Amino acid sequence: AQKITQTQPGMFVQEKEAVTLDCTYDTSDPSYGLFWYKQPSSGEMIFLIYQGSYDQQNATEGRYSLNFQKARKSANLVISASQLGDSAMYFCAMRENSGNTPLVFGKGTRLSVIA
Amino acid sequence: DTAVSQTPKYLVTQMGNDKSIKCEQNLGHDTMYWYKQDSKKFLKIMFSYNNKELIINETVPNRFSPKSPDKAHLNLHINSLELGDSAVYFCASSQVWGLAPRTDTQYFGPGTRLTVL
Numbered sequence: 001a002q003k004i005t006q007t008q009p010g011m012f013v014q015e016k017e018a019v020t021l022d023c024t025y026d027t028s029d030p031s032y033g034l035f036w037y038k039q040p041s042s043g044e045m046i047f048l049i050y051q052g053s054y055d056q057q058n059a060t061e062g063r064y065s066l067n068f069q070k071a072r073k074s075a076n077l078v079i080s081a082s083q084l085g086d087s088a089m090y091f092c093a094m095r096e097n098s099g100n101t102p103l104v105f106g107k108g109t110r111l112s113v114i115a
Numbered sequence: 116d117t118a119v120s121q122t123p124k125y126l127v128t129q130m131g132n133d134k135s136i137k138c139e140q141n142l143g144h145d146t147m148y149w150y151k152q153d154s155k156k157f158l159k160i161m162f163s164y165n166n167k168e169l170i171i172n173e174t175v176p177n178r179f180s181p182k183s184p185d186k187a188h189l190n191l192h193i194n195s196l197e198l199g200d201s202a203v204y205f206c207a208s209s210q211v212w213g214l215a216p217r218t219d220t221q222y223f224g225p226g227t228r229l230t231v232l
């Protein structure tokens with residue numbers, strides 16, 4: 001059974017600073033994908049970044065990067081140069097490659113960016 | 116252009132009523148999903164359809180029935196609504212189910228906030 005753990009219920013960061021949101025996962029499938037989503041207070045779920053288990057390099061998308069440490073089963077999201085608009089809930093999710101397995105989400109981390 | 120749209124955005128109803136939520140995607144995706152987000156923000160899959168065929172049906176009460184008239188639409192009908200059904204329901208879509216699902220990014224609709232009184 002797959003499982004996603006986000007240990008930080010809430011985080012604060014100063015504007016323009018970098019912040020790391022933690023995510024660990026558990027799976028016995030060697031082939032899987034990791035996803036991060038952002039949910040602002042308006043409620044929509046916005047896809048941010050993807051990392052595949054076989055990808056050699058850490059994924060990056062603009063100010064978002066994924067610190068992927070396969071041996072530790074962690075996929076931390078790094079947001080550089082935080083902006084006020086980054087204040088939101090952030091969800092880590094994983095999907096295994098085998099069978100009809102769904103996308104499984106962590107409980108989320110609420111990030112607050114302070115001016 | 117909205118990629119994944121849901122109607123209505125808000126739904127307030129009495130216990131025991133029957134209601135439907137509609138979802139449409141214009142991304143040309145083959146697979147669509149329904150998720151439920153509870154009051155603690157936990158997001159869980161309910162159903163998944165690939166090309167109008169049901170492929171994931173999590174442990175959801177029989178009162179919930181998805182219907183996919185075509186691969187661009189996935190509606191959710193809920194019978195005999197209960198207080199515990201109050202939540203935000205998200206529709207999502209992704210391109211391909213069968214090939215490397217681990218790479219298959221899901222795109223979400225804006226959500227429907229259902230309140231059962």
